[in-house]
Amino acid sequence: FKSGWLNSEIESDHYVLKVGTPIFSVPSGIYTKKQEIGITTVTPLSQIIYAFGAGSEFECGDLHEPEDWDEEESGPWSPPENLYVLDSGHTIEVKETKTIRAMACRDGWEDSSVSTNYIEMKVATPVIVPESDYHVFPFNAVITTETEGATIKYTVNGSEPGMSSANYSDPGINITGKTVVKAFAHKDGLTPSEISSEVYFDPSEMVHDLYELPGEGNIQEAINSIVSGVILIPEGTYHQTITIKNGVSLRGVDTDLVIIEGSNPNGTGVIFPANITADTFVENITIRGGGNSEETTGIYISSNSSPTIRNCIVYGGDGEEITTAILNNGLTPRIIENDIYGGTGKISTGIINYSSLRPLIMGNIVHGGINNSAGSESAGVENLYSSPHLFNNTIYSGDSEDAVAISNVGSNNVKIFGNSIFGCSGCNYSYGIIVDKDSQAFIANNTVHGGEAAFESYGITNYSTSLSISNNTVSGGKAPLAVGVLNHRPTHSSESLSINLKNNIFFTDTGNEGTFCIYETNTNSKFTVVRNNNFYRCKVFALRDGTVHITNVTTLNTYHGMSLNRNLNPLFVDETGSTGEINWRPNQPSLNNGLNLYNDYYFPVDGSLIPIDKEWNNRSTDFPGTPWWIGAYEM
Secondary structure, three states: OOOOOOOOOOOOOOOOOEOOOOEEOOOOEEEOOOEEEOEEOOOOOOEEEEEEOOOOOOOHHHHOOOOOOOHHHHOOOOOOOOOEEEOOOOOEEEOOOEEEEEEEEOOOOEOOOOEEEEEEEEOOOOEEEOOOEEOOOOEEEEEEOOOOOOEEEEEOEOOOOOOOOEEOOOOOEEEOOOEEEEEEEEOOOOEOOOOEEEEEEOHHHOOOOEEEOOOOOOHHHHHHHOOOEEEEEOOEEEEOOEEOOOOEEEEEOOOOOEEEEOOOOOOEEEEEOOOOOOOOEEEOOEEEOOOOOOEEEEEEEOOOOOOEEEOOEEEOOOOOOEEEEEEEOOOOOEEEOOEEEOOOOOEEEEEEEEOOOOOEEEOOEEEOOEOOOOOOEEEEEEEEOOOOEEEOOEEEOOEOOEEEEEEEEOOOOEEEEOOEEEOOEEEEEEEEEEEOOOOOEEEEOOEEEOOEEEEEEEEEEEOOOEEEEEOOEEEOOEOOEEEEEEEOOOOOOOOOOEEEEEOOEEEOOOOOOOEEEEEEOOOOOOOEEEEOEEEEOOOOEEEOOOHHHOOEEOOEEEEOOOHHHHHOOOOEEOOOOOEOOOOEOOOOOOOOOOOEEEOOOOOOOOOOOOOEOOOOOEOOOOOOOOOOOEOOEEO
């Protein structure tokens, strides 16, 4: 209004407070690993509700009993079965393809709009190893997928695999000649994977010009004299340091009768310079480091080099300080079907992979070497900042004061499949496999033995946050402290771990008090998954005291000398969740779900020598002798 003026008309408007539309932390898309999905809204003090299914319809009022609900007529009211409330700070775990519809609610405000998120879970594409190339037959092709529980289908005739194709199973597909392998993986509730394929060629089909070296000829001069081809080397010992040229290969008439021993002050027998390709090879030759009294190396592979070394005997030499059979700094060299020996240096190693992209080490016998002097160290294979594939080898740590069969430092995507791995015999400290804090390894289908040591022996020692150990037989070895698997993290660390121990057999060689199948130094190791493993002769604990925080233990089968585990942390409980009441399962010698104690002396609930079940019935008639069996679930 205004003085002297007529008053205006009255205008009005209506403002509605509406809750902000929910926001998903993971966008719609295709994923090959489970997703933890959070849902938030910009409106404070709101409640998130959600349902599964593209056609799901709901509103915030569905969480409350209608005012006109007649309990006598309709029974007690309950919210819709497919409607959930997401508590603050919680997430939704999605393992299968899902459509999630969410709404945000707040008293006195209008319900938010519905937000929809579509998560398509797809099986990870299988990885076939080794990769396509010329290979020495026979060997096993190994197929894996990161999707747990997926079934792999494959063909070996080049045809596209389908649901009627053969199921893949370990230890792999036996390849005996030129083969095209194709594979895909599927799992209920997930979209099938893409198809992967690899082609394996017969080396005999490679065409090379053949040149025969005259008796006592100079190998290096012969290499320098031709552009490409294979030089056939007759019986003899050649005191030369050889530098290979791309396209020129060496073939001995007999591995034991053709010996190349280094003579250069660098102490190396054979050198592969940069840019050597896989069709350049040495085979059927004994190669030894030499020419230097302190440090010797059998074969050196330069950066950006990918040669093939097969059916050779490679010896690191007799340098006093450092001896190495093969020092690999290359890209993707192939080291196949060789006998490899680290030598006698104070620090001796069979193979060192240093900043190597993806070396293939397959079908070899590798020994770290021997030196028992004070402070000596030996290693079968040492991976430094590399991503090697180690398949079907026999690897020994060697014998020194401190010995390890396979060591991994700063190395990601290390694949250790189908090997026989052994620690030392008679050293002070012995290790089968070490994985450092900056490495990631996949260890499957191996036999791992921690060795025999004066003080400590370990099957697998892990410092990393990401490790997969599946389908192995792992012994902690024989020592006053013997451990199958040591997961060594800071004691109270809350790091997000991804440690998976599945379908393994863990044991130690002695019944000493200091023997453990699994030893965790982090008492908050709730992200360690222990599933479907068998334990044998871990005298005191299956799992170290304090690992009660491992919440993902599902099946634990233990044998011989391990009844003490029943009353110690982590506590075993029956399938109802009741502690202190072990569920007796007589007549259960087979390995089924639960804890199976075998070949112990007694398992009575009351601690006597009489087989008393949990209802306090005397079962002496049922069990006239030992052993008896107990079954229980670890929760």
